[in-house]
Amino acid sequence: MHLEYVGILLNNNTYRRISSGxxxxxxxxxxxxxxxxxxxxxxxxxxxxxxxxxxKVTGYIPAPVGYSRVHIPLPRVVHMRAIYHKKQELAxxxxxxxxxxxxxxxxxxxxxNVIHHMLEQDQGISPSLPHTVKAxxxxxxxxxxxxxxxxLKPCNGSIGVGIMRLKGNSLRSQFTYSRSLPxxxxxxxxxxxxxxxxxxxxxxxxxxPFLVQQRIPLAEYDDRPFDIRVTVQRxxxxxxxxxxxxxxxxxxxxxxxxxxxxxxxxxxxDILSSCLPGVPVGPTIERIAEFSLxxxxxxxxxxxxxxxFGMDIGITEVGKLYFIECNGCDQRYGFLEAGMADAWKCSYxxxxxxxxxxxxNGVWPHY
Numbered sequence: 001m002h003l004e005y006v007g008i009l010l011n012n013n014t015y016r017r018i019s020s021g022x023x024x025x026x027x028x029x030x031x032x033x034x035x036x037x038x039x040x041x042x043x044x045x046x047x048x049x050x051x052x053x054x055x056k057v058t059g060y061i062p063a064p065v066g067y068s069r070v071h072i073p074l075p076r077v078v079h080m081r082a083i084y085h086k087k088q089e090l091a092x093x094x095x096x097x098x099x100x101x102x103x104x105x106x107x108x109x110x111x112x113n114v115i116h117h118m119l120e121q122d123q124g125i126s127p128s129l130p131h132t133v134k135a136x137x138x139x140x141x142x143x144x145x146x147x148x149x150x151x152l153k154p155c156n157g158s159i160g161v162g163i164m165r166l167k168g169n170s171l172r173s174q175f176t177y178s179r180s181l182p183x184x185x186x187x188x189x190x191x192x193x194x195x196x197x198x199x200x201x202x203x204x205x206x207x208x209p210f211l212v213q214q215r216i217p218l219a220e221y222d223d224r225p226f227d228i229r230v231t232v233q234r235x236x237x238x239x240x241x242x243x244x245x246x247x248x249x250x251x252x253x254x255x256x257x258x259x260x261x262x263x264x265x266x267x268x269x270d271i272l273s274s275c276l277p278g279v280p281v282g283p284t285i286e287r288i289a290e291f292s293l294x295x296x297x298x299x300x301x302x303x304x305x306x307x308x309f310g311m312d313i314g315i316t317e318v319g320k321l322y323f324i325e326c327n328g329c330d331q332r333y334g335f336l337e338a339g340m341a342d343a344w345k346c347s348y349x350x351x352x353x354x355x356x357x358x359x360x361n362g363v364w365p366h367y
Contacts, residue, residue, distance in 0.1 A: 006040040006355040007057070007078035009103070014081075015046045018060050018067055025333040026081065030348035032062050037349070038236075038356035043075060047082065047089055050074060050096070077355045079307075080105040083329050097305065102358045104234070104307035104351075105328050111155035112325055113211055118302045119323060124294060128322050135210035137197060144168060149215040152201065153325075154208055162204065163256055165215065168192070175201070216314045216322045221266070221275050224249040227314045228268060230292040231330050231343075234307040236353030238365035240296045242289045243350050244343025246334050247271040265337035279319040288313055291321050297367070299326070305364065307354055 008031055017023045028044065035042045044067075045059030057074045060067040074096070080103055084090055093106045110118075113134065120126045133139045135152055143150055144166060152164040165176040175198045178186040192198060204210060218225035231243040247266045250256055256263070268288075272281045292311050300306045310330030314322035335344035357365075 003039055003041065004077070004359050005043045005061075005072060005075040006035055006352065007059075007075040008042050008044045009078055009080045009082050010044055010046055011082040012046055012048075015044065015060075018044060021066070025331060027344075027348065030345055031352065034345070034349040034352035035355075038352050040352060040355055040359075042352075043070065043072065047084065047092060050092065052092070052095060074101065076101060077358045078103045078106075079351045079355060081329060083109060085109070102305070102364070104305050104354065104358075106305045107303060109328060110303065111209070112153060113155045113209065115299070115326065116211070118299055119295065122294075122298045125298060125323065128291070128320075130216050130322060130324070131214040132211050135205045135212040137202070137205075140166065140197060140201065140212050141195070143212050143214065144173065147214040149217075151213045151215045152205075152210050153213065154204075154210055156208070162208075162210075164201065164204075166197075166201075167215075216324070217316055218314050219275050219317045221247070221249050221271055224251070226250070226266075226271060226275075227312045227324055228288055229265075229334055230288060230311045230313055231332065231335075231347050232292050232296040232309045232311060233347065233350040234354045234357075234365065235350040236357055238354065238357045238361070239367060240293050240300070241350065242292060243347040244335055244340060245285070245288060245292075246338040246340060246343075248334060265334045267338055267340065276315075276317065276319060284315075284319055287321060288315075291323075295323060295326070303328070308351060 014023050014026050018028065031042045041061055043059045043061050045057050049058045055074055056071055058069065058071050061070050078101060093103060097103055097106055116129060116132050120129055131147065133143065148169060149167045150165065152166065154162040167174050171194060173192045174189055175192055176187060176189045177200055190198065218227060220226065226247050226249040228245050228247055230245040232240055233243050235241045245268050247268050248263050250263050268285060269281050272279060272284055292313060295311060296309050299309065306328060308330055309326050309328060311326040312324040314324045332344055332347040335347065
């Protein structure tokens with residue numbers, strides 16, 4: 001096995017902390033161990049350390065003590081762990097890909113509306129998608145009369161920021177929202193008169209595109225709704241595989257199950273056996289895994305160079321599965337919160353094994 005460098009493209013905050021050894025939720029040690037198993041040396045850098053003119057990059061590599069700063073040719077395989085929005089940064093990623101650099105997850109930042117449209121074209125998935133439309137005052141009123149319980153979410157956003165809930169009937173409705181940064185303490189619920197929308201709804205849907213979505217009646221644990229986070233990645237075979245899954249509940253008195261919003265993480269078998277006694281645990285976990293793999297394969301038909309998805313899968317009290325949303329830069333620390341250290345390490349091992357696959361085969365997998 002020929003020793004090669006594998007690039008790990010980090011965000012600026014994580015990169016700045018490398019010298020101190022405090023990189024937050026991203027474990028560089030896990031990358032190092034997984035890379036070594038696959039005959040690779042990780043080189044950590046940001047997009048601003050790449051030179052198109054020289055084809056080189058400045059970054060950190062593991063040293064006997066800490067890390068050494070090096071200036072090396074840009075590795076032919078790069079695992080992207082940063083999120084970029086600026087046109088200049090996205091253009092640079094595209095230029096590198098066009099030059100033959102494998103940047104996996106290089107083009108995975110798509111709006112929730114776009115992802116929904118991709119999946120609704122698959123007849124095997126579309127029945128498991130909640131009814132979703134673009135949020136306008138008229139569509140919100142129409143959806144409320146159809147479903148009675150709605151979630152309004154920004155098309156572009158993560159960790160539950162900006163999400164709102166509207167529940168009601170012809171007599172009155174209740175609106176739940178937060179004006180604060182991600183914090184369960186910032187949530188409040190107000191009662192609205194018939195036919196009225198809260199001013200915050202108008203304000204938010206004017207500023208940015210939002211979706212209005214039928215709220216799925218999720219199963220609950222300790223009176224808190226939960227969903228299943230499934231990490232699906234390409235591994236050493238190049239194929240999609242499930243690295244692991246954990247259940248995440250909302251914080252008390254809220255409806256958002258993000259850990260960053262005060263939610264909690266649990267092992268899936270424990271939650272299912274406790275909350276859904278009539279639903280067989282083993283077969284249900286298999287269904288969740290198969291459903292998630294199906295979604296990953298479908299999305300990869302539309303999203304080039306996808307290799308890592310964090311999917312939120314909803315489950316009702318009778319065991320029906322729903323796709324809620326997914327992202328292409330999965331936050332893996334939930335496995336640690338759930339006490340699943342092996343799955344946490346696996347979520348780092350798979351990307352490094354896939355890097356070795358790309359070096360050995362020289363082509364992107366055709367499945």
